[in-house]
Amino acid sequence: MLLxxxxxxxxxxxxxxxxxxxxxxxCQFDGVDWICDQA
Incomplete structure (x- = not known):
């Protein structure tokens, strides 16, 4: 044991x-509205 x-x-x-x-x-997440910034 490391301790x-x-x-x-x-x-x-x-x-x-x-x-x-x-x-x-x-990836897939149901019910999520992604906000992507083009910066």
């Missing part, structure tokens, strides 16, 4: 996330 500071005395070494952006391709 055991005697076994894990420092911050865990996490891997970095991918540099590729996440893109929302398609």
């Amino acid at each position: 055991d500071i005697e076994k894990y005395p420092c911050t865990p070494n996490y891997q970095l996330a991918s540099e590729l952006p996440l893109v929302l391709f398609d």
